[in-house]
Amino acid sequence: MTVGVVGLGLIGGSLAKALKANTRHTVLGCDKDDSVRQYAELIGCIDGALTEETLPQCEFVLLAVYPTATTEYVARHAQHFAKGAVVIDCGGVKRRICEACRPIAREHGFTFIGGHPMAGLHRSGLKYASADLYEGASMILTPEDTRDIVLLEKVTALLKAMGFGSVTVTTPEQHDEIIAFTSQLAHVVSNAYVKSPRAQVHKGFSAGSYKDLTRVARLNETMWTELFLENRDNLLEEIDTLIASLAEYRDALENGDGETLRALLRDGSDRKERIDYGNGNH
Numbered sequence: 001m002t003v004g005v006v007g008l009g010l011i012g013g014s015l016a017k018a019l020k021a022n023t024r025h026t027v028l029g030c031d032k033d034d035s036v037r038q039y040a041e042l043i044g045c046i047d048g049a050l051t052e053e054t055l056p057q058c059e060f061v062l063l064a065v066y067p068t069a070t071t072e073y074v075a076r077h078a079q080h081f082a083k084g085a086v087v088i089d090c091g092g093v094k095r096r097i098c099e100a101c102r103p104i105a106r107e108h109g110f111t112f113i114g115g116h117p118m119a120g121l122h123r124s125g126l127k128y129a130s131a132d133l134y135e136g137a138s139m140i141l142t143p144e145d146t147r148d149i150v151l152l153e154k155v156t157a158l159l160k161a162m163g164f165g166s167v168t169v170t171t172p173e174q175h176d177e178i179i180a181f182t183s184q185l186a187h188v189v190s191n192a193y194v195k196s197p198r199a200q201v202h203k204g205f206s207a208g209s210y211k212d213l214t215r216v217a218r219l220n221e222t223m224w225t226e227l228f229l230e231n232r233d234n235l236l237e238e239i240d241t242l243i244a245s246l247a248e249y250r251d252a253l254e255n256g257d258g259e260t261l262r263a264l265l266r267d268g269s270d271r272k273e274r275i276d277y278g279n280g281n282h
Contacts, residue, residue, distance in 0.1 A: 002026040003158075004050045004058035006073055008040045010121060011090050012064030013129025016045045018162040021131035028054050032069075036126055045126070055080040060158060062115075063089040066226050071100040074112065083109040086155060090115050092179065092223075093230040094142050094172035102144050111151065114142035114172055116179070117164070122218045136165035142172045180234035187224060188239065190217040 005016045008031040019027045029046035031037045040046045048054065055061070055077060063070050070089045081087060087110055089097055094114040105112035119137040121128055139159050143152065146169055156167050170178075193199075194217045202210060228235055252261040 001059050002028060002054075002057045004055060004061040005029040005046065005064065006050065006061065007031060007064035007069075008036050008045070008126050008129075009064065010124050010126070010128050010133075011117065012062065013040065013045060013126040014119075014131070014133035015062050015064060015090070015117075015162065016040065017129055017131040018134055020045065020047075022163065023158075023161050026057075028058065032065075040126060045129070052077065052080050056082045058082060059085055061085060061087045063087065063091075065091075066223055067091045067093055067097050067230055068226065070097055074101045074104055078104050078108045081105075081108060081110040085110040086113065086151070087111065088113045088115040088141075088155070090117055092116060092183065092227045094175045096230055098142055098144070098172040112144070113155065114175070116140040116175065122216060124220050124223075132163060135163040137163070138166045138168055139164045140168045140170060140175055142170060142175055176231050177234050180231055180238045184224075184228060184231060184235050185238040185242065187216050187219055188228075188235070189242070190214055191219065193217065 003019055003025050005012045005019075005027060006029075008016065008029050012029070012031075016027050016029055019025055026048075027046045028048050028050040029037055029040055030050040031040070037046070037049060041048065050058070059082065061081065063073060065073065070091055074087065087101075087105065089101070089112075091097055091114075094116065098112070098114045101112040101114075117134055117137060117139050119134050121133075141152070141155065145151070152167075152169065159167060190213060194214050249261070249264055251257075252264060
């Protein structure tokens with residue numbers, strides 16, 4: 001089988017390396033910077049170039065580029081995808097991508113599935129890509145027809161061969177709602193947190209909590225700006241919720257209200273325990 005990978009940065013490069021390390025599939029790749037594609041071929045990350053001529057050979061095509069670039073690539077190459085091919089994007093938002101790409105796929109006889117690999121690093125680029133980046137990770141899929149078991153089994157088999165530990169199937173709307181909380185809000189908070197003047201003099205005074213909270217402060221600002229704006233309704237709701245909660249802690253501190261502060265801290269601790277253990281997620 002031949003698999004195409006569009007975008008050979010951290011995510012796409014790791015997809016290609018996982019395919020090469022764990023399967024016998026032929027892997028074709030392309031990147032907006034052709035020198036990256038040439039380097040990927042040189043180091044054995046891919047077997048050859050993904051072009052308009054070779055795209056029809058691909059049974060699967062994995063798109064690891066920004067949301068706008070994803071929709072543009074699908075529209076521009078719609079006539080080159082093989083009939084029956086499965087095209088999966090790997091972007092961090094799903095609604096607009098699926099709205100734009102599903103009709104194109106139906107018209108041209110291929111299948112488009114929104115996807116989101118739940119793995120990554122704070123660094124970007126092919127040089128940081130690794131074959132084991134997705135080992136044990138979850139892959140979120142937003143297929144148009146969630147009842148197509150044959151298709152989902154086919155896609156899952158490819159993903160498991162690449163190291164993914166689980167597949168979560170949902171809608172684009174639910175994906176964007178939840179990812180605003182689990183990923184996007186975390187990046188906003190981490191990025192804002194390090195803007196304290198004390199961040200410059202923290203060494204010797206910080207331990208695990210500082211490291212955990214600031215891990216994703218370093219980010220690709222161009223990519224995250226696009227992701228945040230694409231999902232701004234959901235992200236704004238999460239930021240407003242957080243601000244309202246923080247205001248309660250601030251008011252208790254300003255008023256010297258220990259009883260309220262203890263109640264707030266107890267409530268947060270109890271909620272964390274219920275989240276971790278209440279649903280059997282030990």
